[in-house]
Amino acid sequence: MPVLIVIPARYASSRYPGKPLVSLTGATGEVQTLIERSWRAAMDVSGVDRVVVATDDDRIRTVAEAFGADVVMTSEACQNGTERCAEAHAALGGGYDVVVNLQGDAPLTPSWFIEGLVAGLNAAPDAEIATPVLRCDGATLSGFLEDRKAGRVGGTTAVFAASGHALYFSKEVIPFTNETYADDADTPVFHHVGVYAYRPDALAAYPGWAVGPLETLEGLEQLRFLENGRQVLCVEVEARGRQFWELNNPADVPKIEAMMAEMGVA
Template identity: 40%
Template sequence: MNIALIIPSRYGSTRLKGKPLRLVSGKTLIYRVWSLASAVKGVNSIHVATDDRRIADHVEGFGGLATMTPERCENGTERVFAAAKSLSPVPSHVLNLQGDAVLTPPWVLERVVEEMVRQPDLEMVTAAVRMDWRSYQKAVEDMASGEAGATTVVFDRHGNALYFTKGVIPFVRRDSPSFSTEGAPVYQHVGIYGYKFETLTHYLTLKPGPLERAEKLEQLRALENGIPLRVVEVDYRGRTNGSIDIEDDICRAENIISSEGELLDAEL
C-alpha cells in the first residue's frame, strides 16, 4: 500500500492572492501545512502540488517535494489528481490535505490514514468531529440568518455517509433521547479526503449533479453517483479547528496559535 499525502497549493487565490506564501506567526502558510503533514505517521510520501514556481521554489528551499501541475486545474481535487498521476510509482491511495489547513492536528490526519490502512478497499474516506453545544447553537444561528456556516454530515451505523449539507442535520428536539449535556448528536465535516487512486480517477470523470450544484459541496458528487464515502470520527483534543480563506483568518489563526500553542512538540 502506497499512500501519497498531497497538498494542493495555488498562488492565485481570488480571496487572498499569494496565500501559500503569507506569514502566519512568522512562518509561511505552506510551510506550516507541510510541517503538520510531515508529522503524520503511515504515509509514504508528501508532495505540494502547485501551479506556481514561486511556491515550488519555496517548498524545495525548506526541503519539501513540489510537483508542478497545470494552471487550468479548476479545484484542489483536480490538482491533487494531476500531481498523483505524475508520480512514479503512481500511489495506490491518495490523502488530500487542503493547503490552507494550518490548524489541522497530525493525529486527525492519522485517523483517516488508519482507516485507509485497515480497510484498503474503501473507495473514499473523510472525517467528522462531534459538535459541542456551543458550536451547534452557532451553526443553527448561522443557518437562521442565511449564512453558509459549517458543513454537517450524517452517516449510517457502519460509518458510511448518507448526506452532507451546509444546513444543520439532524434536527435535534429538546425532548430527544439524543439530547445530552455532553454534546450535540451533530457532526461537522472536516475537509480531509482519502481516495483509492482508481476512485479519484473515476470521480473526476463525473459531472456535478443537482445536489452538488445546490449545496456547492464536491463530496456530494460521490454520493450522487453511488460511491461510498466512509466517515471516521476524529477528536481535536481541545484544539480549535480552522483554515485560512481571507485576510482576517490570518489574525484569527495567529491568536489561536498564541493561546493554544503550536500543534507540533518541536517549534516550527
C-alpha cells in the first residue's frame, strides 16, 4: 500500500508571509528553517514510500533542495494545502493508495501521529479522509483561551461522533466549557492536529468543489469535505509526553523553540 507524504509550503501566507523560511533554534543551538524541520519530521515516519515538498515559490524550492528534499512545483492558484497536495499527487502521476498532507507549519508532529492516522484510515473503509485529534490538557486549553482573548488565532478544535466521524472543526474553542482544569488534567476539548490522510479519489475531487460558507468563515480547508457530505474520520492520538504546537503566528516562534529546548529536540 504505497504512502506519499506531501508537505505543502507557500511563501505568500496572509497571516505570516515567508513562514516556511522562518528559522527555529533547537535545543543544541542548531538553526533550521521551519520547512526543513517539517521535512525531517516527515522523514522519521515509518511505512512511507516518498516525501515531497510542494510549493509555488522558487525561494522555498531552493532552500528545500539544498537540504536534500524532493520538490514538486505547483501553481499559485492553489487555495490551500489540500489543493496543493492534489496537484502534487497528480503531477507525480498518482499511484499512491494514501496521500498524507503534513502541513509545513507543524515541525513538532510526532511520527506516531501519522503512522496512527494511516492505520486508522485503512481500518475505516467508509472514511475518505482522516485527521488526528489530541485531547487537550489544562495547560493547552488555557493557551487556546488566552489566544482567543488576545484576538489571536491559535489552535483548531474538533468535535466528533462516537464513531469518530467529524461533526465540526473550529478556530473557536469547542465544545463550550467554563470549567477550570489543572495543567495536566484531561479536558473535554480536542486539539485538531493539522495533518490529513486522503484516499486519492477524494483528494482528486476536492479542488472541483466550491468553497462553502463554513470554510470561508473558519478558514479551515477540511470543512469543504464536511460541506460536501464526505466522511472525515478523527483518529485520537496520544502525546506520550511530547509537546505539540503549530506555528501560526510570529508569537509562536519562541513558544516552539522553548518546547524544543524542553524536549531536547536538536
